[in-house]
Amino acid sequence: MTLLVLLFLGSQLLCSWAESPPVVEPLSPACNDSAVEAAADLALRQINANQREGYVLGLYRIFSVQEHPQKITGSVFYLTLDVVETECHVLSRRLWKDCKNRAMHETVFGQCKATLYINKPRRIVHLHSYECTLQPVPSSSFLRICPDCPVPGCPTEPKYLETAVVSLAKFNKESQQAHHFSVLNVTKASMQWVVGPSHFVEFTIQETSCSKNESIADVSKCEPLSSELAHTGLCKGTVMDSQIDHHQFVSISCEIYDPQAPALGEREQHPGRRSQKPDKDDDESHEHHHHHGRKKNQHPHKHEHKQGHGHEHRHPSPSEASHFSPHLEKTVGWVKVLPPKVEHVSLHTLPENQKEHIDGKPVPPEKANPVPAPPDTHGVADVKKLQTDTSEGKPGLTKPATGPAILPFPEGPLQSDACPGEPKFVNVIILPLLPNPVKIAVSPGQTVTE
Template sequence: MRKLQFISLSMISLYFQCVSTSILTGCHDPSVVKAAEVALDQINAARKEGYIFSLNRVYDVLQDAQEESETLLRLTMDVLETNCHVISKRKWKTCDVKDVSNVPVFGKCDVSVFIQTNITLHDYSCTIQQVPAAAIVSACPDCPTTESLSDPIVSETANLSLEKFNQETTMSNYFVLLNITGARMQWVVGPSYFVEFIIQETDCAKTLTDVDWTQCQPKNGTHMKGFCTGSHITFDDDSEVTISKEANWISGTHTAIEEAKKKLSTKVSCSLYQQMLDNEQENNHRTTKILGSVLVLPPPTLPVPARTPAAAPNCPGERSYNLGLKSITL
């Protein structure tokens, strides 16, 4: 068994040594694609806010002079946001990209990586922006549209969703709202609002009575954080017949309209993740700090201006995703 492990490690080391001494052939080169994939995992792991990025394609690559069997690659990568938040620490290949029903976000990352016996991210600079609403509507007229995170109805939807979660969860402590990360609106049987938000465990135990959980303080030390999706439907008068039918389905009796609305209007789903102590995070971090930033820009105007052409031969690479947008190519 030890012999097999030694052989496997030797083969991996030999692979990266070959990469560091070879001349790359462009954005389709397997070594370049591999470097981009690993670098993106390291970028996502280093970030504290936002959604995990997925690799759409390698747009450009520059191979700097080699020193002591080490290669410096400068990559430009096209990325798309996924539905996974960075607190999940998931690998980007396990996450689905946001489609037109969830307001896609696209961008690019300029990255420097060193390749020797492994791939090491040195620095990154990313810019991202939402797909313009006009592009989404032209491709999917009935899809939800983005809402301002500062809109009072968005805060109300998040708080109602969190209240429902605190009532229904089996966790021993209450959770509080940290921040809202996304909001959309769609007409169903009335204006329907969909929110995404981050919550954190507090010191307030659910066994305590007369606790105003909105005033509880986030728990220090090891604690749980959650990424939640919530929705709130406001019903118009024409929806009462539908509500009556739904109410009968809920209880098997003629439940009151208002009670049915209360049960149906708010839904929530949260994924919880244990957060390490600061010293544990420092112990797990490598000694070399990654320098990086993510800049969020407003949605572009249509038509989107042409990009600077790639400088490397055989670039850019092929896209991994097609979101079906007609007026913008990501």
Template sequence: MKSLVALVLLGQILGSITTSPPFPPLNTRLPACDDPEVEHAAAFAVHHINTHTLHGYKIALNRIESVKVLPRRPKGDMYYLEMDLLETTCHVLDPLPAANCTVRSKMEHAVEADCDVKLLSLDGNFKVLSTKCHSSPDSAEDLRKICPDCTPISKLNDIGVVNAVDVALSEFNARNDTNHYYKLLEISRGKHTHLPPASHVEFAIVATNCTAQEAKDHIEDCHLGTGEHVHFGFCKATIFDRTVAGPADAKFPPGDAVDCTIFDQQAGFSHTHLTEHHLGKKIPSPGVGHTVLDLIHSHNDTHASHESHSAEVAVVEVASPVVKRAVDPVPVAPILPVLQQCPGKYHHFKI
């Protein structure tokens, strides 16, 4: 008898659990890629990528490829974004806001980045939980289709590019009046042209505690500044190769062109991680053997995420419990497929 009572009680308990699930089922939301809420999430993600990039150039949103939004227990939403980004002409050291930076044109050999970003939306605020990016230049074939005379970018450790950077930095140090001797931080871009023969390079520099004369006498005593006291700069240069024979009527400009911008120190903002990566730890540049400084070196990890794995809940279709009722069943409306409007529009151009 006791066993029968126990079985009845157990059946009642299981029945109550079956008919009253502790949580309602979750549903994935698929907003359009160009919806304001999605654009807002993408803008936050792009800002995060720009402020955490260690090499190369700031980027701009070109197109949102896909988006899905999942409810998160106990509250909030998880956004999963796939985005296409384009390289701008602003180096990551440049204090100019990325929104004010010019997107590099196709004829300059544009660079595109593909990024997958996971964000948490909670109480009206976003937090980036993880980023995964990869950047690559447009193909040389596509470049020549729109500009037959344009030359593609070269590998960053190309001997001609490296030599041109050395010449340009020496020229800048010889004539700069900032009372600082500058060292190379990274080569960011380089290419060669044939008429006239020249190398066009872009590179970042960092100040030492020496003047040009002190560096000339005792270069081993020159050290980099630290924290907010270090000065950074970004240079663009064209170095002509007069040893290469050209057409008889070829004319060289009177001299090389070296233009360096020294950035103002930004209170509360330090690029110490850059100097440690490039100079302090003697880590090889991520540009070795490549034509671009790939975002993969800055963004294929999780940034300070304190989300537990149990907090992310997959979408599960929960079957309705089978309950015997004395009334006729209520007809259920058919579930119509959601037609998501993705990918979104191009903000700049297709690559």
């Protein structure tokens, strides 16, 4: 009898040991919490560092956040961020806090959903995935406030490419660079009527193999230098055709960037990565996919130039890099900029993200390399079920024994009454276009936001 009792107690003890450890439920901190603000900053830094085209994204406000503390150390943050394009091109490698916001009539705004793992004891900051969709504000939103502001145009129109070529010719003639530069891609375009039509462009440039000592009739025929040797840059050009004195006025300013060595893992082609060489049929709606690690440590430095074309060379600071664990998966994500629309647009009306080629045509499913769509959990994910599914080889938590547990991105009502956070700056145009969550009372003393 005593033996049976001992066997029973032993089996109960073994069962208790075999039970899963307590599940750590996700938290809903305030959007103005200092840890959340820091996580949003780090997420945007890594999103911007992953880009090879487009402009540095800046934070407008934190819309929502969930924090999932890990069983040992660290937390996974699920951030929904309202963002805007800044004046800095991603080639500059500037931090978003060091970039100027665009004029209100030039605003391109949208939302990013980012999953970020932070482990302070192990000095790990890892962006697991991100999805960003942006769109320019419609002309109808700012013409009532600024009827004389330049009207956005399509960068692929021949007139704007001509504006870039004419203004770059002035730069090539007057700069002290060793080689000629050619137009890489027209990124912004607008038009205004003053004493005649004025066309404004922003465009990227690349260094060619043609020496400044050579007389070149058509710079576009020059072979570009390899990416390891070529300087790149961002230029702002204006061509005004005066109908009063029938004279053409050209102005140009360029910022030149040092050659950028390939990031770790970029020496091989990765699915979805676009070449820096532009396509002539480049559509204004575009998407950037990234499946790579972070850049090597680099340090900022400036070079002085004798010529009046002021420009700056800069590399990322070592503080932007973080320790990378072999258990962490490579960052997967994209930034999509939709073409401008005539009708009123808001974050409520931004369409579901659809993968597109550079020419705007849909990508077949096998070529899109999409981020796996998380199931709609309508709120906080069922952590215990996800752990069970993973043990059976089903989708769920990602490597809980060695890496952070990644849940499906939370959807549905927000759990924190202190979200969204306060805007970081004033922009009277986009504020009405952003979601305005409604507070719904669920019980005395409690509210949720949706």
